[in-house]
Structures are given as structure tokens and as C-alpha cells.
Amino acid sequence: MTVSLTIENLSAHYGTTQVLKDLSISVAAGELVSLLGSSGCGKTTTLRIVAGFLQPTAGRVRLGDRDLTTLPAHARDIGLVFQNYALFPHLTVLDNVAFGLKQRTIAKPDRVKRAMAMLERVGLAPLADRLPSALSGGQKQRVALARALVIEPPLLMFDEPLSNLDAKLRIDMRVEIRQLQRANGTTSLYVTHDQEEAFSISDRVAIMNAGRILQLDTPEMLYRKPANAFVARFVGFENLIRMKVTGRDGAVVTAEAIGGTKLHLSQDVFGAIKDDFVLASRADGLTVRRDGEGIPATLGTRTYLGRAYQYKCQTAAGEITANGALSDPLEAGTRAMLTPVPEQCCILDPED
Amino acid sequence: MPTRIHPVLGAFAALVFLFLLAPLVIIIGASLSDTTYLTFPPQGLSLRWFANIFQIEAFRRTAITSLQVAFLGTGLSLLIGIPAAYALNRYRVELPRWLSTLFVLPILVPEIVFGFSLLKSITIAAGLPVFPSLILGHALLVLPYSVRVVGASLASFDFSIEEAAMSLGCPPLKTFMTVVLPNIQAGVIAAFILAFITSINDVSVSVFLTGPGISTLPIQILAHMEQFFDPTIASVSVLLMLVTVGVMAIVEATLGLTFLTK
Ligand SMILES: Nc1ncnc2c1ncn2[C@@H]1O[C@H](COP(=O)(O)OP(=O)(O)O)[C@@H](O)[C@H]1O
Ligand SMILES: [Mg+2]
Numbered sequence: 001m002t003v004s005l006t007i008e009n010l011s012a013h014y015g016t017t018q019v020l021k022d023l024s025i026s027v028a029a030g031e032l033v034s035l036l037g038s039s040g041c042g043k044t045t046t047l048r049i050v051a052g053f054l055q056p057t058a059g060r061v062r063l064g065d066r067d068l069t070t071l072p073a074h075a076r077d078i079g080l081v082f083q084n085y086a087l088f089p090h091l092t093v094l095d096n097v098a099f100g101l102k103q104r105t106i107a108k109p110d111r112v113k114r115a116m117a118m119l120e121r122v123g124l125a126p127l128a129d130r131l132p133s134a135l136s137g138g139q140k141q142r143v144a145l146a147r148a149l150v151i152e153p154p155l156l157m158f159d160e161p162l163s164n165l166d167a168k169l170r171i172d173m174r175v176e177i178r179q180l181q182r183a184n185g186t187t188s189l190y191v192t193h194d195q196e197e198a199f200s201i202s203d204r205v206a207i208m209n210a211g212r213i214l215q216l217d218t219p220e221m222l223y224r225k226p227a228n229a230f231v232a233r234f235v236g237f238e239n240l241i242r243m244k245v246t247g248r249d250g251a252v253v254t255a256e257a258i259g260g261t262k263l264h265l266s267q268d269v270f271g272a273i274k275d276d277f278v279l280a281s282r283a284d285g286l287t288v289r290r291d292g293e294g295i296p297a298t299l300g301t302r303t304y305l306g307r308a309y310q311y312k313c314q315t316a317a318g319e320i321t322a323n324g325a326l327s328d329p330l331e332a333g334t335r336a337m338l339t340p341v342p343e344q345c346c347i348l349d350p351e352d
Numbered sequence: 353m354p355t356r357i358h359p360v361l362g363a364f365a366a367l368v369f370l371f372l373l374a375p376l377v378i379i380i381g382a383s384l385s386d387t388t389y390l391t392f393p394p395q396g397l398s399l400r401w402f403a404n405i406f407q408i409e410a411f412r413r414t415a416i417t418s419l420q421v422a423f424l425g426t427g428l429s430l431l432i433g434i435p436a437a438y439a440l441n442r443y444r445v446e447l448p449r450w451l452s453t454l455f456v457l458p459i460l461v462p463e464i465v466f467g468f469s470l471l472k473s474i475t476i477a478a479g480l481p482v483f484p485s486l487i488l489g490h491a492l493l494v495l496p497y498s499v500r501v502v503g504a505s506l507a508s509f510d511f512s513i514e515e516a517a518m519s520l521g522c523p524p525l526k527t528f529m530t531v532v533l534p535n536i537q538a539g540v541i542a543a544f545i546l547a548f549i550t551s552i553n554d555v556s557v558s559v560f561l562t563g564p565g566i567s568t569l570p571i572q573i574l575a576h577m578e579q580f581f582d583p584t585i586a587s588v589s590v591l592l593m594l595v596t597v598g599v600m601a602i603v604e605a606t607l608g609l610t611f612l613t614k
Pocket of ligand 2: 040
């Protein structure tokens with residue numbers, strides 16, 4: 001049975017400081033949603049509230065048709081995987097995995113059978129009798145995973161489960177986690193500060209900052225159509241240029257920025273453009289040309305990327321990174337125009 | 353290459369050991385003396401003064417009282433100390449600093465003052481009979497050991513395993529018993545032993561709390577010495593030492609002594 005998770009208007013405080021601000025997320029049945037944000041933005045706090053270790057100051061948590069908000073942690077039936085594994089040091093691998101089944105008063109033979117079957121699935125059956133202290137980091141996290149999965153919870157939550165592992169293992173483990181999650185169809189909430197990890201493992205990603213969700217979307221949409229300047233910067237839109245509309249002619253908008261920039265942008269491509277907006281792009285969203293329409297710039301350092309040259313450019317709107325054709329390398333100091341590639345750019349509201 | 357010990361350091365260490373061990377050697381020697389008065393080196397060898405201990409009813413009675421008080425007092429101190437140590441570590445951030453100091457106060461206050469204040473409060477003000485006030489007094493005396501030693505093992509305890517247990521369906525109290533306690537077991541045993549030994553050897557608190565008909569072994573030793581100056585005192589002291597050493601030996605055999613210093 002798969003169910004959806006609904007987090008509604010959550011607020012949380014530590015003392016007088018508010019760490020979650022009216023936070024809402026819904027995770028569809030069987031879906032894996034990641035919370036992605038820098039350290040201290042409130043990811044763990046969100047998870048701890050859903051798990052029942054922390055009481056929110058406002059808001060509700062629902063799992064399917066059950067309201068969890070006031071339920072004690074042990075009655076919530078949620079599988080948790082911690083960053084530091086949190087294995088029981090005094091119990092063997094097998095007993096660690098069987099712990100949750102024991103709480104459900106499942107008879108010992110059945111308990112052992114199910115725990116062993118789960119250890120088999122994570123490839124640790126031969127280590128069943130070891131104590132956690134005799135395991136490597138990757139093995140520990142597999143035990144933690146098996147321990148959370150074996151109780152067949154309607155919801156799985158992961159708090160930066162891979163951040164203590166080395167790079168190679170991180171990639172193996174995230175594939176493994178994704179496969180197990182898919183196979184069981186368990187609704188999951190996954191916390192990480194690693195963008196690549198979040199994008200590769202999730203159906204949808206919630207980008208968090210300072211206790212708020214800034215955008216909850218598929219990795220593709222986040223990557224191509226960030227909803228605001230913060231998310232844009234987060235996914236690598238390094239050039240943000242503030243512009244003002246000076247003329248409208250049908251779908252085409254004439255917009256200007258300081259320093260003589262004048263662009264014609266089609267609302268058929270960008271959607272409705274407000275009078276005051278930000279044009280956001282990565283380096284490959286602006287093409288360096290000798291002339292034509294665009295942002296006037298003085299070229300600085302040139303870097304060879306293989307598929308293009310990348311230039312650091314000085315403009316009236318500040319330093320901008322743009323790519324230029326391999327066929328026409330330009331020297332530092334050259335005056336040039338930076339022309340937006342519409343499909344690679346997006347239009348955002350100004351931050352303030 | 354084996355590490356060399358500097359000769360001066362070696363000599364110093366030897367002196368310290370000599371200083372620590374000499375009184376023990378003297379007492380053991382005196383306890384084996386065949387004379388009717390305390391003397392060292394012993395003259396003649398005999399175990400009669402050890403036998404004499406068991407003839408003296410007061411020693412038997414007070415030894416039993418001492419054991420009862422040590423067991424019950426230490427038990428009571430752990431009953432208070434374990435939850436206190438747990439709370440102090442679990443809610444370290446939330447709780448005020450001075451609270452942890454509160455539990456070590458009995459160590460900071462001179463024992464004589466502590467004993468006297470116990471007399472004033474539990475025996476005189478609260479009017480508690482001798483035996484319960486002895487237990488209560490000893491429990492308070494050894495409480496700092498319970499809180500500190502159990503606390504030390506909780507300091508390195510990873511509280512997230514508690515949350516793991518609860519997320520797997522284990523209620524809080526059961527989590528404490530099945531997940532927290534087994535992992536601080538060594539600390540609890542260490543606390544018990546330290547507290548037990550402190551209690552069984554205590555004079556300054558007991559001297560205020562013992563009363564008519566009820567006394568502890570160390571107090572009885574003092575009382576005996578005021579009247580008789582025979583080697584019984586030495587032999588009973590040796591016996592008390594043997595109990596302490598015995599407890600330590602059990603610890604060493606089962607857990608290894610190093611965990612006391614960990
Ligand atoms: N127990 C606590 N007491 C006070 N502040 C806390 C506590 N735990 C976390 N915080 C603060 O709350 C904010 C969010 O923390 P957290 O949810 O752990 O962030 P994340 O998991 O995203 O790194 C941070 O600013 C952090 O300093
Ligand atoms: Mg965190």
C-alpha cells in the first residue's frame with residue numbers, strides 16, 4: 001500500500017528563532033522527493049518534525065489519511081536512515097535489522113527469516129553475525145537501509161545518508177537506494193546538500209533556503225526553468241542582468257539595461273515579460289559576437305573549453321561569463337556584444 | 353626499540369609506590385602478629401586476630417549493616433543518578449549549566465560538613481529512623497559518582513540511535529531499557545563499584561548518622577580501637593581491604609580495570 005505525504009504550512013522554532021517558515025510539500029504515493037539546500041536551511045528540522053522528534057509550532061503532517069502531527073514517534077511507522085547510520089552498537093547486524101520486526105511482536109523464526117532476506121537484498125547476508133563496529137561505512141549504511149526497509153514502512157526518510165561515504169561509494173549507494181525504493185514503491189523524502197545527488201535520485205526536488213521551499217519541481221524543470229533568482233543561481237545560472245521594458249510590439253518586447261544594452265525578446269519564447277525583470281543565463285546562454293544586438297562588453301580572460309571558448313567579460317551590469325565560437329577566438333580587451341540564446345535563458349522577477 | 357624510563361622518573365615512581373604501599377604492608381604485618389597488642393614487624397605468626405573478628409558480635413552485626421547500607425544506598429543513588437545523568441546529557445543544550453554542578457556538590461562540600469548537615473536535616477528535622485537515614489545519607493554521598501561516571505559513558509553515547517529505535521516502533525521507556533542501558537552498562541557497573549567502595553569505607557558521614565544499636569563497620573572499628581588496642585583492628589582493616597580488592601578483582605576479570613579510568 002503506497003500513500004502520499006502532505007506537509008502543510010509547517011513552522012518551527014528553536015527558542016525564539018524561527019527555522020521553518022510556512023513550509024509545505026506534498027510527496028505523491030511512491031514518489032521520491034529530495035530536500036536540497038545548503039547546511040542550516042532547515043532540512044533536518046523538517047525531517048525530524050515528520051519523524052515525530054520535534055513538535056512544529058504550526059502546521060500539519062499527513063500520511064495518507066492519517067494525521068501524524070500529534071502522534072508520538074514510535075507510533076508513526078516511518079523508516080529512517082541517518083547520516084551517521086545510528087546502528088545499535090550492542091546488537092549484531094541481524095539483530096539490528098530485526099529490531100523493528102521485534103517491536104511489531106513478530107515471532108522469532110519469521111523475524112530472522114525476513115531480516116535475512118533483507119540482508120540478502122543489500123548483499124550483507126554473510127555479515128549477519130558481526131557487530132556494527134566491525135563494518136565499513138558503506139556496509140553500515142546498507143545495514144541501516146535494510147533496517148529501515150524491513151518494516152515495510154509507508155514512508156522512508158533519509159537524512160544525508162551518503163555524506164560520510166567516499167565519492168565512488170556514494171554513487172553506487174544512491175543507485176542502490178533508488179532501485180530499492182522503486183522496487184518497493186515506497187514514498188520517500190530524501191535530504192541532501194549535494195545537487196548532483198538530489199537530481200540523480202529524485203522524481204522531484206524541493207530547493208530550500210532559510211526555512212522555506214523556493215521551488216519544488218522535477219530536476220529537468222529546475223535545471224531549465226528556475227522559478228526565481230535564488231534557484232537560478234543554485235542551478236548554475238551565473239549571469240543575472242536586471243532589465244526594464246521600454247517598448248512592446250505584439251509579442252516582442254524591447255528591453256534595456258544600464259550601459260546601452262538593448263534586446264528584443266519574444267514573449268512566445270519566454271512567456272509574459274513584466275516591465276521590470278531579470279534575464280538569467282549560464283555561460284552558454286550568451287554568445288560572444290563581434291557586433292550585432294546584445295550586451296556591450298569588454299572581453300577579459302579566455303578559457304578553452306573544448307566545445308567553445310569561455311570569456312570573462314566586463315559590462316556595465318558587472319562581470320559576466322559568456323561563450324564564443326571556436327572559429328573566432330578573440331583577444332582580451334576586444335569590444336564585443338553578448339547575445340542571448342533564448343532557449344538557454346530565462347526571465348525572472350527581481351529579487352527585492 | 354623499547355621505551356626507556358628516565359632513572360630519576362623511575363626512582364620517583366618507586367618512592368611513590370613505597371609511600372602508598374608501606375602502610376598496607378605494616379597493617380597486614382600487624383594483623384598477623386601473635387601478640388595481644390599492635391606491633392610491627394609482627395612477632396610470631398597467627399590468624400587468631402582474624403578469628404577474633406568473627407567472635408565479636410558487634411563486628412558481625414555492623415559488617416552486615418555496612419553491606420546492606422552500601423547495596424541499598426548505592427542502588428538508590430543509581431536509581432536517581434542514571435536518569436539524572438541521562439537528562440543532563442540528553443538535554444545538555446536546553447538545561448542550565450549549574451544543574452550538573454548541583455549533582456557533584458556532595459564532593460565539593462567537606463565530608464564532615466556534609467555529614468553534619470545530613471544529621472540536621474534527615475535525622476533531626478525529618479525525624480527519620482537510623483537505618484533509612486544511613487541509606488539516604490550514603491545514597492547522597494555517592495550520588496556524584498553515579499551521576500559523573502554514568503554521565504561519562506553517556507557523553508560519548510550517540511543519541512540518534514534512540515531516535516532510530518523509536519522510529520522502528522519502540523516506545524521511549526522501552527528504548528531506554530533496550531537501547532540506552534545496554535550501551536552504558538560499563539559506566540553503570542563502574543559507578544556501582546566506585547559508589548559501593550566509597551560507601552563501605554565511609555566514616556565521616558556514617559559517624560553522624562549511626563545511632564543506638566545500629567552502626568557500620570568502619571565506625572565499629574573506631575569504637576573498638578578506643579577500648580582495645582589489639583591486632584583485631586589491623587585484621588578487620590585487612591578484611592575490609594580484601595573486600596575492596598575482591599570487588600576490583602571481579603571487575604578486572606569481567607570487564608578489565610582500564611574501563612574505570614576510561
Ligand atoms: N537543537 C537546536 N537548537 C537551536 N538551533 C538549532 C538546533 N538544531 C538546529 N538548529 C538551527 O536550526 C537551523 C536549521 O537546522 P537544520 O534543520 O539542522 O539544517 P540542515 O539540516 O538543513 O543543515 C540552523 O540554523 C541550525 O543552527
Ligand atoms: Mg542536516
